[in-house]
Amino acid sequence: MPSTNTAAYATRSTLLTYFDHFASAVTRWCGSPLAFCAALAMIAGWALLGPLYQFSENWQLVVNTGTTIVTFLMVFLIQQSQNKDSVALHLKLNELLAAHRSASNRMIGIETLDEQDLREVAAFYARLAERAKTAGPAKEIHSIDEEGMPTSVCTGTSSPTTDTDSGR
Secondary structure (H helix, E strand, C coil): CCCCCHHHCCCCCCCHHHHHHHHHHHHHHCCCCCHHHHHHHHHHHHHHCCCCCCCCHHHHHHHHHHHHHHHHHHHHHHHHHHHHHHHHHHHHHHHHHHHHHHHHHHHHHHHHHCHHHHHHHHHHHHHHHHHHHHHHHCCCCCCCCCCCHHHHHCCCCCCCCCCCCCCC
16 A cells, blocks of 8 residues: 555555445444344354353364454454544644644654654654643743754655645
């Protein structure tokens, strides 16, 4: 899957669209009380059949195999839904950053930074939180542009949008 910072992400695929709709529907249904009750009923039925099959290895194998298959498939469906939700959240946050005058547009797309760069950005905000505690009731406006932006963001190697790119 292409990065959300590229135009390639916006291209449509019929197969991916169908899979997205399918995954969303299954994920919503599996999180419902009805699905939980159905799963509970299946396990109860399996447990009740135990004495009939003398708690044999085949009886145990049925539930082990079934739960393994369901779990394996659900991981992929849930991950697809999580990826979609994550992209939507990033796009909403990007819009808020782009629309707010005092926000740094360099924060748009920072999800593509490596973990060390993200730690450096987090350290900036930790320092900012400490400054806010010591400032008391006085409110100040600060931006990552003041300090602390990782080198890869400052040099543009992770392709963030700059203030001049947004037309401000």
